[in-house]
Structure formats: C-alpha cells, structure tokens
Amino acid sequence: MTSLSEEDFINPIGRPAPVIRFLGWASLTVLAAFMVNNILITWFNHPTLASGLSSGDSRVWVQVGLYAVAIAASIWWIFSRPDNALRYEASKISNFNAYLIRGCFFAVLFVGLADMAIAFLRVEGFLGRFFSESTASGLLRAQFIGPYVHVPLVVLGFIVALFSRTLGFQWLALLIVAAELLIVFSRFVFSYEQALMGDLVRYWYAALFLFASAYTLLEEGHVRVDVLYAGLRQTTKGRVNAFGTILLGMTTCWCIILIGMGSQQAIINSPIKNFEVSQAGTAGMYIKYQMAAFLAVFAITMLIQFVSYLFEAVADARNEPGHKDHAGAASA
Structure with a gap:
C-alpha cells in the first residue's frame, strides 16, 4: 500500500472537497451501521428498518439512531479535518x-x-x-x-x-x-x-x-x-x-x-x-x-x-x- 509523508497530509491545492469526502466517508460509516444492524436483525431478531417503521416496533429506533450517528460521524470528521x-x-x-x-x-x-x-x-x-x-x-x-x-x-x-x-x-x-x-x-x-x-x-x-x-x-x-x-x-x-x-x-x-x-x-x-x-x-x-x-x-x-x-x-x-x-x- 502507498504510504504518504507528513507533507501529503494537507490538501496540496488548498481547496477542500467536502461533498466528495462526505459521500465517501458517509458510505463507510453507514456501512458500519448497516453491519451492526444486520447483526441485530439476524441474531437478535430485531425488525428490519422498513418493517419496524411500518409496524411501530420501538426497537427500530435503535437502528435509526445508529444510522444517524453514522451520518453525524462522517460530518464531524469532514469539518474537524477540512484540510485533509x-x-x-x-x-x-x-x-x-x-x-x-x-x-x-x-x-x-x-x-x-x-x-x-x-x-x-x-x-x-x-x-x-x-x-x-x-x-x-x-x-x-x-x-x-x-x-x-x-x-x-x-x-x-x-x-x-x-x-x-x-x-x-x-x-x-x-x-x-x-x-x-x-x-x-x-x-x-x-x-x-x-x-x-x-x-x-x-x-x-x-x-x-x-x-x-x-x-x-x-x-x-x-x-x-x-x-x-x-x-x-x-x-x-x-x-x-x-x-x-x-x-x-x-x-x-x-x-x-x-x-x-x-x-x-x-x-x-x-x-x-x-x-x-x-x-x-x-x-x-x-x-x-x-x-x-x-x-x-x-x-x-x-x-x-x-x-x-x-x-x-x-x-x-x-x-x-x-x-x-x-x-x-x-x-x-
């Protein structure tokens, strides 16, 4: 894998790319939330997101919360490190x-x-x-x-x-x-x-x-x-x-x-x-x-x-x- 020096840490052209970074990091954090939810659904019999929302099962809010945290984490990462x-x-x-x-x-x-x-x-x-x-x-x-x-x-x-x-x-x-x-x-x-x-x-x-x-x-x-x-x-x-x-x-x-x-x-x-x-x-x-x-x-x-x-x-x-x-x- 490629290793970058400390000089490569900062955006070399001085223009951030927040939309692309959000799309990428949100994909990864939502993926992590999906995998946790998949464990809850498969092994702990939680409802799926769609069935839980339609049936009113209160456990679905755990999944909604995980996705919300995932999105928030990606936004926090982008704005806390804008020059990456x-x-x-x-x-x-x-x-x-x-x-x-x-x-x-x-x-x-x-x-x-x-x-x-x-x-x-x-x-x-x-x-x-x-x-x-x-x-x-x-x-x-x-x-x-x-x-x-x-x-x-x-x-x-x-x-x-x-x-x-x-x-x-x-x-x-x-x-x-x-x-x-x-x-x-x-x-x-x-x-x-x-x-x-x-x-x-x-x-x-x-x-x-x-x-x-x-x-x-x-x-x-x-x-x-x-x-x-x-x-x-x-x-x-x-x-x-x-x-x-x-x-x-x-x-x-x-x-x-x-x-x-x-x-x-x-x-x-x-x-x-x-x-x-x-x-x-x-x-x-x-x-x-x-x-x-x-x-x-x-x-x-x-x-x-x-x-x-x-x-x-x-x-x-x-x-x-x-x-x-x-x-x-x-x-x-």
Whole structure:
C-alpha cells in the first residue's frame, strides 16, 4: 500500500472537497451501521428498518439512531479535518482495507486446515479416539463447529494479521495447487478420495478470487475495455473514474449488500445463521455457510476500496500531485 509523508497530509491545492469526502466517508460509516444492524436483525431478531417503521416496533429506533450517528460521524470528521488531502485519506482507507483482506486470508487458512482435519476424523470415525464423547458428538454438528471452532479461528486470523503481512493471495494460490496435488496423489496412487478434499479446494478458490478483487482494484489490475480512455488527459481520466466509481462500482456493491443481507432470509444471512453445510453432509467440510459470507466480504471490501479509488480519482481530476501511474494495468 502507498504510504504518504507528513507533507501529503494537507490538501496540496488548498481547496477542500467536502461533498466528495462526505459521500465517501458517509458510505463507510453507514456501512458500519448497516453491519451492526444486520447483526441485530439476524441474531437478535430485531425488525428490519422498513418493517419496524411500518409496524411501530420501538426497537427500530435503535437502528435509526445508529444510522444517524453514522451520518453525524462522517460530518464531524469532514469539518474537524477540512484540510485533509484526498490522497492521504485514500491511502489510509486502502491500508485499513488491506488489513481486512489480510485477516480474511489468515482466517480461511486456519479454518480450512482445522475443518479439513475434523472432517477427516469424522469420516474415518476417529473423533472418539481424540476427543471426549460430548466433544466428539458436537463435532458432528455444524451448529457446534461454527461458533466454537470456526469463530475463534477467524478471530485468530485477524489478530495474526495485525502483526504479519506474509500471507496473501499468492500464498493462497500455492495452497490451492498443493491441495489439488494432494487430491491427484490420493486418488490415483492410493485410490482414496473424500468429499472433504474437493470442499477444501472450492473453499480456498472462492476466497482467492473474491478476497483479491479489492487489491486488484487498488493496483488497476482489472481488465479495462478501452476505446477512448488511454488517450484522455489525467484530469479527464479522473472525472471518468470518479463518475464510474459512483454510478457503477459503489452502486453494485450496495446492491449486493442490501439484497444479500437485507433480512434474516436473505441469500447471505440465511446460510450463515443456519450454519449451512453442503449436500455431502458429514462426509464433507462444514464451511459452506462461510462461502456465502465470502460474497459479503467481497462487496464490503470492494466498497471500501471504491471509496479510496473515488478519492484518488477526484484528486486526479483536480490535478493534485502524487498520481500513481499503474503501468501494469490490464486492457482489452
């Protein structure tokens, strides 16, 4: 991630951009409020905002208050730091997003290895040899493994991500190759194959592509179908990127978040709440519900990165110094 000096902290052209900064920071604070509300709706049976207001449920005012605090926090930030440079804030947002993605990579590493080991012991009937009767019985149920095995490992992943930057999508790609190689050897050399082996590859594949999307956006690595863009001036490119980010990028992310997490029965919330497993049942890994959560991680990290991208684009449109030249950007 790009690191800026103290000189880059202050707006270099002396003109604040309050509207753009409000749009960006309000998107992030409202996102945070939405995620808290989603926990209240999914796990504590609070009404959705629309149903709560129509039915008069008093609990809805907790959600309204959270959104009000979110908007107020973004306004306070903008007016308390009016001279912040757009590139400086973009860098800080990208660095935070990088931590989130790094934590997710560590989480899927730990969860994948642990759940694969548990699934192997479960399939081969070895749980009773290593665990007490009650624990072995719990390890047969996704509702036990999810909160008592997976959740602590996810938390561990984010703690490790605070101190280490060694794991990323390159390492996860290598682990996927190793897992595929293990399947080939076990199938054709030892004639042994279990559903859990394919589950692990799909689990890591999904994480690889969905988690790496935000980093790819940061590095301008997504394919750009270019007819006119390459010949435009930097300021014009900035305007195009800014409008595209708002109208296409941020809008798409919010659509995924609202549709996927809008209620308890939504396509992301429902599998997570029920700790949904694959059709393989006890023969496979109990990580299908997390693969639904990957869609939320994708939309959230992309939205955060789009805010950073928006700030960079507006800085380009204003011809501010510090433009990053992505020479390796893909085009078609």
